[in-house]
Amino acid sequence: MSFLPHFKLSRPETLEEAISTLAGASGRAAALGGGSDLLDWMKSGLPAPEQLVALDRIKALRGIREEKRLLVIGAATCLAEIAVADVVIEAAPALAQAAADVGSPQIRSVATLGGNLLQRPRCWYLRSNYPCLKNGGNRCYAITGQNHYHAILGAGPSAIVHPSDCAAALSALGARVRVQGPGGRRELAIDDLYQLPADRLDLEHALEPGEILTDVVVPRARRQERSRFIKVRDRALFDFAVVSAAAWMRLDGLLCKEVRLCLGAVAPVPWRPAAAEAYLTDRMINEEVAIEAARLALDAAVPLEHNSYKIPLARNLVRRLVLGLAAG
Numbered sequence: 001m002s003f004l005p006h007f008k009l010s011r012p013e014t015l016e017e018a019i020s021t022l023a024g025a026s027g028r029a030a031a032l033g034g035g036s037d038l039l040d041w042m043k044s045g046l047p048a049p050e051q052l053v054a055l056d057r058i059k060a061l062r063g064i065r066e067e068k069r070l071l072v073i074g075a076a077t078c079l080a081e082i083a084v085a086d087v088v089i090e091a092a093p094a095l096a097q098a099a100a101d102v103g104s105p106q107i108r109s110v111a112t113l114g115g116n117l118l119q120r121p122r123c124w125y126l127r128s129n130y131p132c133l134k135n136g137g138n139r140c141y142a143i144t145g146q147n148h149y150h151a152i153l154g155a156g157p158s159a160i161v162h163p164s165d166c167a168a169a170l171s172a173l174g175a176r177v178r179v180q181g182p183g184g185r186r187e188l189a190i191d192d193l194y195q196l197p198a199d200r201l202d203l204e205h206a207l208e209p210g211e212i213l214t215d216v217v218v219p220r221a222r223r224q225e226r227s228r229f230i231k232v233r234d235r236a237l238f239d240f241a242v243v244s245a246a247a248w249m250r251l252d253g254l255l256c257k258e259v260r261l262c263l264g265a266v267a268p269v270p271w272r273p274a275a276a277e278a279y280l281t282d283r284m285i286n287e288e289v290a291i292e293a294a295r296l297a298l299d300a301a302v303p304l305e306h307n308s309y310k311i312p313l314a315r316n317l318v319r320r321l322v323l324g325l326a327a328g
């Protein structure tokens with residue numbers, strides 16, 4: 001049985017107060033969204049914050065608004081709201097579909113978009129507090145152990161996959177995130193929010209201590225721009241993705257003028273298959289082209305002992321997405 005360690009809870013009403021509390025705790029505090037991942041992490045005995053700064057009272061972090069050609073979604077907006085918002089379904093369908101596919105209705109009603117993007121890896125060894133590389137040890141147990149759900153792309157030295165469905169959708173949509181911290185505000189492309197274990201082992205994202213993710217900014221779809229997200233999971237009703245894929249495409253009839261693809265749950269970061277994107281650009285979409293794009297998307301995959309099944313699954317998702325978007 002696992003227990004939550006003692007912690008101090010603050011519930012500030014302004015962003016400035018939250019930032020100054022986080023910054024004043026010298027790395028021993030963490031932002032708290034819905035708590036569906038963070039509290040679970042703390043219960044597993046892994047290194048835990050001593051203070052939690054709840055974001056639920058900060059109005060500026062909640063809601064969905066339109067800014068010219070952009071959709072701006074507050075980081076503390078819950079996924080249930082995003083999944084059914086007409087403006088998201090119309091302007092960024094892949095995001096609405098990804099949010100609707102996260103976990104169960106109970107999870108979606110507490111989980112925030114910011115927390116979904118910044119959730120920690122689900123690797124069984126890590127969550128069971130094995131002394132692996134990401135937990136201060138000197139080996140990755142998954143490489144020779146239970147690696148059914150681990151990475152086939154971008155792995156090394158850790159083989160985690162990024163578990164966020166929304167991150168894959170937002171990467172395909174070309175989203176950006178706004179961040180505020182003791183050093184001021186900044187905005188970065190969602191792809192730059194994530195870092196590979198080869199670049200940084202202890203953390204998966206690029207936020208500085210004390211920084212809060214405030215908004216996610218998504219370009220609204222114009223005419224002839226389409227997007228979609230699909231995922232495969234073990235249990236149909238609620239589960240993390242075994243493999244997911246998202247695509248955004250600008251079309252002129254069946255001619256692909258521009259495309260962004262992203263694969264989820266196959267790599268430590270949401271994975272953009274650049275070769276497949278380059279191949280599809282300025283090409284008429286048909287079955288043969290979709291199959292070649294799918295092949296290119298997984299060309300660099302290096303499976304572990306038990307996860308080569310992810311390659312045909314991911315290829316099939318890419319093929320379906322490309323054909324589905326072209327068909328409208």
Ligand SMILES: Cc1cc2nc3c(=O)[nH]c(=O)nc-3n(C[C@H](O)[C@H](O)[C@H](O)COP(=O)(O)OP(=O)(O)OC[C@H]3O[C@@H](n4cnc5c(N)ncnc54)[C@H](O)[C@@H]3O)c2cc1C
Nearest residue numbers: 033034035036037038103111112114115116164165213239
């Ligand atoms: C049973 C179950 C099934 C699930 N299935 C899926 C699934 O299918 N797909 C999927 O994508 N996810 C899935 N999840 C994960 C779930 O989506 C995440 O737990 C949730 O989105 C985290 O959001 P939260 O608001 O609860 O974050 P929290 O747990 O509060 O926080 C998560 C992390 O983000 C940080 N954080 C939160 N908000 C901010 C912010 N604004 N700025 C800076 N840091 C912040 C916290 O400090 C913490 O490190 C599942 C979880 C469970 C328990």
Ligand code: SF4
Nearest residue numbers: 123132140158159160
């Ligand atoms: S995959 Fe990463 S988190 Fe899992 S055991 Fe290996 S080093 Fe640890």
